Amino acid sequence: MTSAISTAHMAELLRIKQVEEQCSALRSAVICSFNQLLDLKDLNTGVHSTRLAEWGMRVGQELGLSEDELQNLEVAALLHDIGKVGIPDAILRKPARLDADEYALMKKHPEYGWAVLRILPGFERAALDILHHHENYDGKGYPAGLKETEIPVVSRIVSVIDAFDAMVSSRPYRHGLPPEEAVRRLVESSGTQFDPVVVQCFLSFAQAEMAMVFAAAGTSVASAL
Numbered sequence: 001m002t003s004a005i006s007t008a009h010m011a012e013l014l015r016i017k018q019v020e021e022q023c024s025a026l027r028s029a030v031i032c033s034f035n036q037l038l039d040l041k042d043l044n045t046g047v048h049s050t051r052l053a054e055w056g057m058r059v060g061q062e063l064g065l066s067e068d069e070l071q072n073l074e075v076a077a078l079l080h081d082i083g084k085v086g087i088p089d090a091i092l093r094k095p096a097r098l099d100a101d102e103y104a105l106m107k108k109h110p111e112y113g114w115a116v117l118r119i120l121p122g123f124e125r126a127a128l129d130i131l132h133h134h135e136n137y138d139g140k141g142y143p144a145g146l147k148e149t150e151i152p153v154v155s156r157i158v159s160v161i162d163a164f165d166a167m168v169s170s171r172p173y174r175h176g177l178p179p180e181e182a183v184r185r186l187v188e189s190s191g192t193q194f195d196p197v198v199v200q201c202f203l204s205f206a207q208a209e210m211a212m213v214f215a216a217a218g219t220s221v222a223s224a225l
């Protein structure tokens with residue numbers, strides 16, 4: 001009898017493990033699939049984005065995020081701009097600064113991203129983190145005008161790495177900034193646009209690795225801190 005129960009218990013444990021592995025594989029496939037969608041729309045900025053997502057995860061680990069939060073951070077770091085697939089190409093690729101109406105439409109991308117991801121089981125929390133990735137630490141961001149710790153910690157981390165990526169990446173109407181200038185601007189906006197703790201944590205290790213990461217782009221990194 002004991003042996004029969006033990007066998008049944010083992011079979012149940014095995015079944016649960018298989019389901020967990022299937023869920024994990026499906027989750028990875030969804031992330032990969034959406035990432036390819038970003039590539040198709042040319043919304044990834046190549047080598048920078050992957051490295052920045054890795055740096056974001058390290059910030060999360062340094063700040064003591066839970067395993068669940070780190071999983072959401074991985075999704076949010078990689079897919080925070082997924083909502084831009086809903087923005088017209090004429091705006092995304094405009095070779096000049098956006099006018100007020102165009103900028104208003106561009107500012108919809110966090111809500112579009114949230115709307116897409118929230119319907120996927122297991123991605124609800126990451127969808128909320130994406131919704132708030134353009135909030136400012138001083139409350140002057142969008143879409144909700146949240147401030148300081150009202151902003152989810154994952155969103156505060158993504159905000160910093162997204163802004164850094166945007167500054168160093170070239171756009172149709174401008175070249176990307178040298179990394180040392182992007183670092184200077186991050187520090188300048190620490191406490192207003194960005195969570196100062198996140199900025200400090202990000203730069204504490206990212207600065208040391210920038211020279212290697214950005215060497216391929218023909219840029220250099222001076223001691224900007």
Ligand SMILES: [Fe+2]
Nearest residue numbers: 080081134162
């Ligand atoms: Fe964004």
